[in-house]
Amino acid sequence: MTHKHAHNHSHSHQKLTGRNLLLSILLNIIITAAQVIGGLVSGSLSLLSDALHNFSDVLSLIVSYFANRLAKKEASIKRTFGFKRAEIMAAFINAASLMVIAIILIFEAIERLQNPQEISAQIVIILSGIAILGNGLSVLLLKRDSKVNMNMRSAYLHLITDLMASVAVLAGGLLMRFYNVFWVDSVLTFAIAIYLVIVGYDLLKRSFRILMLYTPDTIEVKNIVTIINALPKIKSIHHVHVWQLNEEETHLEAHIDFETNIQVSEFGTILSEIEDILHKKFGINHVTLQPEFGKKDNKDIIVQD
Template sequence: MTHHHTHNHSHQKLTGRNLLFSILLNVGITVAQVAGGLISGSLSLLSDALHNFSDVLSLIVSYFANRLAKKEASIKRTFGFKRAEIMAAFINAASLMIIAIILIFEAIERLQNPQKISAQIVIILSGIAILGNGLSVLLLRRDSKVNMNMRSAYLHLITDLMASVAVLIGGLLMRYYEIFWVDSVLTFAIAVYLIIVGFDLLKRSFKVLMLYTPDTIEVKEIVATINGLPKVKSIHHVHVWQLNEEETHLEAHIDFQEDIQVSEFGNILHEIEAILQEQFNINHVTLQPEYGKKDNKDIIVQD
């Protein structure tokens, strides 16, 4: 069995200092918002704090995943720590959805029994959150263009910024017009948004953990392309999965029409690797060559 992998992504050095500073900045914002929400009685401020805290977790995961990625694989960890980010994303998404559902029930209860809220605290803390998130967005903007991990964190911080703006508007409405029910409405809206984002992340991370074939890849198209090559009789027993966001693997058995030499198989292998990389973005390929072997020739075989 021959294995080969290529990397078409460039591991440019990320500015870890900016990421670490963004983490500390957002931890400070989250703590302030939680304290302010409890003091003022504002659920929307607490829900914004939750949103911000979820992004703090995302930033922390990104930071440590970047550090862990530099550790070499070992006998006990042949894949290294490449799945750490996916596992953390799954746990983070699940907990985020649970807390968001609790917030929705709290918001409905508040709508039925409105309470007076200290709008001044809401205005001040949402303003601080806007400044902090805005600075974090600027710090990560450059890195977001070269790394998917940073791109995700960058987009989360932008949504944080938008949520804080919404809370500020709500605070102003409560302060000058005494429309206190807007706090519950904003809480409900932010919680629903968190569930939508959380469910999408939960679904994507679940698919990777369960070794699903990536949505962008058609296995039958791969099979038809490889089977069209000279001397290839059939490619079967195919597995395609993602190890993480950057690595997509394919392993399969490949049956030849004649008993070719190992050196010739090497040439065919290089051609297949190029096709899989360029057309399907698969960068880790493992193929088992066969000739006249009586095994199951189905495309998908349950091991």
């Protein structure tokens, strides 16, 4: 059985990805440490919440880094797919952690809003400025990879929400410094948390769909069946499964019932034609077909295994 492969990353690009992740991890460790100290000294909840978010980024970036390395390992007898799903797992874990942190921040913000406290705005302004520079650099490092890789996108989203949070904390620090509006600290924390829930849920849903072997949204199985059934000598295509192994590989397996008892060489020709159609029209790059003639099995399009 032949398969078509579509790979979007070169070896040098993968090395660059790993290096960029390591730099981002180091930057976020420095930012987190500074913000924790500054938050405790200043009494700013928004600065501590930003530090907590940054700490989650450190963990998520570490997960992303090791997932990125695992995904490059070759397949073996024990792991016939290799670790190709490692990055999807990392994206799922990162998205889930993002939402948990956001919910914690919401409760903390509500509690602090009921009991506002005076905050050292000067420290908030300085440290949020440092965080903006660090997160901004990290975002630039991962921007290109985030467009083609879900794992990198999960790390990128963590970082870009950190950048936005730091900008909001800076704005809050300025308001507290010049207008003594200390309740804005809690309001900003609440707003940051709501945004985290929104972006986290979207990524969680998409990674969950891949892990659960859902048919990709861009593929309509009935259209595949209609096109394949219209080909000469094919009686029906049935028992169809379509799923994504990861973001680069979409698989299809199915049974094909033929009108006549064709030869193996003829099936090979038909298979090549079907592979071309599925790759060009639907982006499916791994095709496994079981040829049948006169077999008494379930001919439904979808069959529960």
